[in-house]
Each structure stands twice: as C-alpha cells, then as structure tokens.
Amino acid sequence: MSTEKNPTRIRILKAAWDLLDSNPGVAARMSDIAKKAGVSRQALYLHFPNRTELFIATTRYQDEKFGVDDMLAESRSAKTGLDRLDAFVRAWGGYIPKIFAVAKTLMVMKETDEDAAKAWTQRMGDMREGCAAAIDALDRDGTLAKGLTPKEATDLLWTLLSISTWEHLTQECGWSQESYARHLHHLSKQILTTS
Amino acid sequence: MSTEKNPTRIRILKAAWDLLDSNPGVAARMSDIAKKAGVSRQALYLHFPNRTELFIATTRYQDEKFGVDDMLAESRSAKTGLDRLDAFVRAWGGYIPKIFAVAKTLMVMKETDEDAAKAWTQRMGDMREGCAAAIDALDRDGTLAKGLTPKEATDLLWTLLSISTWEHLTQECGWSQESYARHLHHLSKQILTTS
DNA sequence: ATGTTGACTTGACACAGTGTAAATTTACAC
DNA sequence: GTGTAAATTTACACTGTGTCAAGTCAACAT
Numbered sequence: 001m002s003t004e005k006n007p008t009r010i011r012i013l014k015a016a017w018d019l020l021d022s023n024p025g026v027a028a029r030m031s032d033i034a035k036k037a038g039v040s041r042q043a044l045y046l047h048f049p050n051r052t053e054l055f056i057a058t059t060r061y062q063d064e065k066f067g068v069d070d071m072l073a074e075s076r077s078a079k080t081g082l083d084r085l086d087a088f089v090r091a092w093g094g095y096i097p098k099i100f101a102v103a104k105t106l107m108v109m110k111e112t113d114e115d116a117a118k119a120w121t122q123r124m125g126d127m128r129e130g131c132a133a134a135i136d137a138l139d140r141d142g143t144l145a146k147g148l149t150p151k152e153a154t155d156l157l158w159t160l161l162s163i164s165t166w167e168h169l170t171q172e173c174g175w176s177q178e179s180y181a182r183h184l185h186h187l188s189k190q191i192l193t194t195s
Numbered sequence: 196m197s198t199e200k201n202p203t204r205i206r207i208l209k210a211a212w213d214l215l216d217s218n219p220g221v222a223a224r225m226s227d228i229a230k231k232a233g234v235s236r237q238a239l240y241l242h243f244p245n246r247t248e249l250f251i252a253t254t255r256y257q258d259e260k261f262g263v264d265d266m267l268a269e270s271r272s273a274k275t276g277l278d279r280l281d282a283f284v285r286a287w288g289g290y291i292p293k294i295f296a297v298a299k300t301l302m303v304m305k306e307t308d309e310d311a312a313k314a315w316t317q318r319m320g321d322m323r324e325g326c327a328a329a330i331d332a333l334d335r336d337g338t339l340a341k342g343l344t345p346k347e348a349t350d351l352l353w354t355l356l357s358i359s360t361w362e363h364l365t366q367e368c369g370w371s372q373e374s375y376a377r378h379l380h381h382l383s384k385q386i387l388t389t390s
Numbered sequence: 391a392t393g394t395t396g397a398c399t400t401g402a403c404a405c406a407g408t409g410t411a412a413a414t415t416t417a418c419a420c
Numbered sequence: 421g422t423g424t425a426a427a428t429t430t431a432c433a434c435t436g437t438g439t440c441a442a443g444t445c446a447a448c449a450t
Binding site: 027104111112124155158159164169173183186190 | 220221222299303306307319342347350351353354357359360363364367368370378381382385386
Binding site: 408 | 421422423424425426427428429430431432433434435436437438439440441442443444445446447448449450
C-alpha cells in the first residue's frame with residue numbers, strides 16, 4: 001500500500017507535484033519533470049510506464065502524504081446524520097485546495113486519456129461513497145430533506161462538493177477558502193436536511 | 196455580426212460541429228475535420244488561422260444558429276425578480292445541452308491555450324451578466340435571500356448554472372434534462388430567494 | 391582484483407499532429 | 421484567351437511522447 005522507499009522515484013514524484021502545483025492544469029512535460037528531479041528524461045520511463053501513470057502515481061503519493069483515509073475516517077465516527085454531513089463537508093472541502101493542482105491535471109487529461117479517465121472515475125467514486133454514507137445517515141435519522149430521494153440527495157451533495165464547484169467559487173469568483181467552507185456548510189444543510 | 200455566406204467556410208464549421216458533437220471534449224484533429232468537410236486539410240487554414248480559432252468560430256456559429264440573444268432577451272422582459280430568475284434558469288439550463296459538446300471542447304482547451312481561455316472567459320462573462328441581472332431584480336424586489344450579498348448570490352447562481360454542474364448531474368449522475376431543469380428551478384429559488 | 395548486477399545516462403529514432411510554404415490546378419468572370 | 425480567387429498537392433519544420441541500444445559507474449560478492 002505504501003510507497004516503497006525508492007529515492008529516485010520519490011524525487012520524480014515530488015518534482016511532478018511541484019511543477020503541477022505551480023501551474024495547475026497545464027500538464028508539465030516529461031523533460032521539465034526530469035530536469036526538476038535532476039534526472040534524465042529517460043529515467044522517468046524506468047519508473048513509470050508513461051506520462052499518465054506518472055501523474056496518477058503523483059495523486060496517490062499526495063493522498064498518502066496527506067492521509068486522506070484518516071481524514072475521512074473522522075467523519076465516519078460522527079453520531080447523528082447532521083454531524084456526519086457537517087464533518088464530511090468540512091473534511092473534503094478542506095482537502096480540495098491541497099490536491100487541486102494535481103487533481104485538475106488529471107481532470108483535464110481524462111478527456112483524452114483512457115487511463116486518466118479510469119483513475120479519475122475511481123477517485124470520484126470513492127468520494128461519492130462518503131456523500132452516500134452521510135446521506136444515508138440523514139435518511140436513517142429522518143432528517144433528510146423531504147422532496148429528495150437518497151440518490152438525488154447524494155448526487156446533489158456530490159456535485160456541490162465537486163472539484164469543479166470548488167474551482168468555480170474560489171478561482172473564478174475569488175472566494176477565500178474560508179468563505180467557500182462557510183457557504184458550503186450552510187448550503188448543504190439548507191438543501192439536504194429538514195431542519 | 197452574422198456569418199458571411201461563404202459555403203466552404205460553413206461546410207467546415209458544420210463538420211467541426213458534427214465531429215465535436217459526436218465525441219465531446221475529445222478535440223477532433225484538423226485532418227478529421229477536413230475529411231468530414233470534403234476538403235483538404237490545408238484548406239482549413241485558408242479560413243481559420245489555427246485549430247483554436249476554428250473551434251471558437253464554431254461556438255459562435257452555434258450561438259448564431261440557435262439565437263442565444265433572442266433566447267436570453269425573453270428572460271429580460273420578466274416583471275418580477277422571481278419571474279426573471281425562473282426565466283433565466285429555464286432559458287440557460289435548456290441551452291446548455293445544445294451547446295455542450297462544443298463548449299466542453301473549448302473548456303478543455305482553455306487550460307492549455309491562451310486564445311481558448313480568452314474566448315471561454317468572455318462567453319462565461321456574458322452568461323454571468325444574466326445571473327447578475329436576475330439577482331439585481333430580486334434585490335430590488337426585496338426577495339433576495341437574507342444571508343447573501345448580491346455578489347455572493349450571483350456567484351452561487353453562476354456556479355449552479357455552470358456547464359460543469361450540468362455535466363456532473365446529467366452525464367455523471369445520469370439525470371435527465373427534465374430532472375435537471377426541475378431541480379435547478381427549485382434549488383435556485385430555495386437558495387437565492389426569501390419566499 | 392574481478393565479475394556481476396542494477397540504476398542511470400546518452401544519443402538516436404519513429405510517430406503524431408500542428409502549422410507553413412510553394413507550385414499547381416480548377417473554375418469562373420470579363 | 422486572360423486574369424483571378426479558391427482549393428489542391430506535396431513537402432517540410434517543429435514539438436512532444438515513447439522506444440531502443442550502448443555505455444558508464446558504483447556497490448557488492450567472491
């Protein structure tokens with residue numbers, strides 16, 4: 001599960017991470033990454049089969065470094081559906097800015113690359129499970145908004161918490177992360193719960 | 196303003212439109228478009244300076260064919276803020292599916308292409324004005340939701356009506372257009388108005 | 391000391407796809 | 421017929437990915 005301690009491989013991953021972070025969405029070239037990692041371009045192909053897989057590995061490396069699993073585990077421990085929704089929105093909403101640049105790269109690549117699409121779909125599928133679990137908890141408590149089926153509510157939450165939505169609000173509209181978090185907290189309650 | 200009646204140019208635009216529609220987001224190659232238009236690849240460069248400009252011209256061609264302006268004019272004639280919001284949400288929400296494939300192409304290209312980014316920003320800026328106008332009308336009526344400044348409300352409406360949101364709900368979640376329209380109508384009222 | 395192994399480098403090349411350029415053809419107007 | 425505009429053909433430069441073969445170099449075992 002955890003990344004082996006292969007120093008060169010990790011230098012490459014860090015270089016990719018850095019480059020993507022400094023220029024979100026504009027997929028860096030293999031030669032750029034190689035230069036940044038202080039290694040020949042060809043060395044990249046000793047560690048990763050191709051460019052796409054390198055970027056996919058970079059997202060996995062991030063998840064590992066940041067400890068997504070632990071982060072999301074917290075929201076699972078919440079008692080009531082309402083608490084669980086709050087915790088999940090806070091956790092995921094706070095995670096997006098950390099991974100945005102690299103995730104965005106994959107998001108753009110998925111349109112033209114089969115493997116990138118698969119990795120992306122899987123990643124978003126995982127996130128969706130968190131949404132579904134929160135909605136189920138609300139449903140069990142009887143605090144799910146009246147006009148919505150659980151599936152619809154999950155879809156709405158999933159959309160609300162999508163990386164695109166975060167990007168739109170913070171990058172296009174200029175909202176601060178704090179402002180984004182506050183509004184999403186309020187919106188998710190308003191839209192998805194009865195209270 | 197209107198496209199000159201240059202038959203070859205129009206054949207090319209139609210070919211691009213067709214190809215993009217049949218494979219959204221995956222930008223067709225110049226040679227594909229040329230073949231579809233029944234013209235040599237080089238002929239494309241007689242009519243458009245480059246690939247990006249060809250796609251930009253295609254979106255303009257669509258707007259012209261569909262008559263966006265007329266469509267949006269309708270929502271401007273609404274009396275109350277509430278009517279105006281409804282009309283705008285219905286009009287734009289119904290327009291997205293028509294232009295989705297081509298718009299998506301530009302949306303993907305904007306990440307790596309300066310000109311595409313400019314065209315996209317302008318297009319979204321126009322749409323934002325419609326949002327702002329509806330919110331202003333609500334504000335004047337005193338029916339704007341209490342916790343929101345007009346700027347925040349405009350940002351939220353803009354995000355709610357974004358092409359990404361439409362894509363997420365209809366393409367990823369599998370919602371029908373009708374379902375999308377119904378929910379967005381409801382959501383926009385719930386989030387942005389007092390009633 | 392010698393040989394082996396693994397990781398990395400160097401340099402070359404095939405392949406796609408965009409964009410440019412020049413020479414040539416086609417068709418139509420007068 | 422001549423001129424002109426639009427399109428074609430052919431060729432090429434350029435960028436970036438991915439492959440390949442040969443060579444270097446250090447660590448390590450014997």
